[in-house]
Amino acid sequence: MDQVAILLPNLRLGGAEKLHVNLADVWAGIDVSVVFVLRCEEGELLDNLPPSTEVVGLDACRVRNVLWPLVNFLKETKPEAIIAAMWPLTVIAPLAALVAGYKGRVIISEHSPLSVAYGRHGRLHRLFMRASQRLCYPLADVRIAVSTGIADDLARLSGLSREKFTVIHNPAALGKVDVNAPCPEQISGRPGPIILTVGTLKSVKRHDLLIEAFSRLPASLEATLCILGEGQMREQLEGQIDRLGLQGRVLLPGFAVDPGPWYAHSDLFVLSSDYEGFGNVIVEAMEHGLPVVSTDCPVGPTEILAAGQYGALVPVGDAHALSQAILAALTEKGDQAALKLRAEDFSLQRIAHKYLDVISP
The missing domain is CATH 3.40.50.2000 (Glycogen Phosphorylase B;)
Structure with a gap:
């Protein structure tokens, strides 16, 4: 070619x-x-x-x-x-x-x-x-x-x-999972579950909603919320964390070139967006066998999660529903093998050849 x-x-x-x-x-x-x-x-x-x-x-x-x-x-x-x-x-x-x-x-x-x-x-x-x-x-x-x-x-x-x-679909499963990746220092040794989200700190990602939902979880869980990314909403999110008294429990470590170790050492992935085009990060989490909770936003998450078959979907903008789904997901035992198998539907090799099929039919 x-x-x-x-x-x-x-x-x-x-x-x-x-x-x-x-x-x-x-x-x-x-x-x-x-x-x-x-x-x-x-x-x-x-x-x-x-x-x-x-x-x-x-x-x-x-x-x-x-x-x-x-x-x-x-x-x-x-x-x-x-x-x-x-x-x-x-x-x-x-x-x-x-x-x-x-x-x-x-x-x-x-x-x-x-x-x-x-x-x-x-x-x-x-x-x-x-x-x-x-x-x-x-x-x-x-x-x-x-x-x-x-x-x-x-x-x-x-x-x-x-x-x-x-x-x-987007080729979001890159086949680069490292099960031996060292745990990031910021979340190493934490007593409770690690809840992770990955995305630019911008309004459409609704990290403010996620922080609100996290604040409603029982303190006895000793959970940590990690929002991995950087962007224009950092100052507002830091202010919200302070107002809710969540210092040290909600982390904003910034952008990571390789989020793999964060996926590997977390217990749950959450997407709280108002809308997505696809939702690459959901596939990335599933490739690591990480359970997923997502807003049922237009237009990608429900396709990736097969209308709830592979993860929980909650209404957009509903902090209470999001909090309840997070709590339920943390207390349930997920099927890692099924999640990883689903992620393969969005593998880089498979999608790269689909593009070649339309480039040179």
Whole structure:
């Protein structure tokens, strides 16, 4: 196979960005050439790319400046296929391919429920988004959604039939579980169970709800809540921890390059988000055999957990229900083997080949 181009805003530490870096790593091992085409050539993941991977920066600080540099790239480089992720790049790429007279495969992928993610941007923004999808989505050869819920959402927004969208789940099980990983110092020697969540400290993740739910657990449990991640909500969360008198019981250790040891030495994983595109961290936890409690948020968790078969689902925004589910999960004996087997449905190797199937059918 010739070169595959991957169009992204940048290579910062986001779920979609990590997904494509992991795909490139697998493809490099089977001699698939990859070039990352970035709106802005920046991000921590630039250091994680396979040595054979190329990077092209479009130097387009604003999204509206992406079109013509991308047209020129397609004319000059002529990759076999281009994969564009995340709106509005998913409407710009098919348009650029049309203008450039590009003959390769154009594949677009969306990673969040856009009607929810942009729901507060106003009517004019919503009209523009829907019009751009209706006009440009049909120009792509393949339209990928990372969950069934996103595919349904995109069909409603764009007016295209649901059959026009292909669901390929995220490759969140990386096959890198280390059962002998040393316990992180922050949680080593704690007397009670360790409750873990992993995610950027931003409002949509609802770590404030999780802290509230945790505060309702019996003190006799001697549980510790660890919120692994970094972001703009740190100050507010620290204030909440202080107000609730949870100092030393709720930990904010920051971002971890490798969260594996945290999964390996925790007793329960909790996701408290208002919405998700998929929920990679749920799969990561299951790959370690870690029981899961999640809000039944749009759109990924219920698919991963098979409507509650592999973990508890509670209403969004309900601290009492979340607290009760956490307590129940801590007192039940989970089936680690079943959780690990389910995680294999989202393995990196399996998903990488599903992408190759649509790149070169």
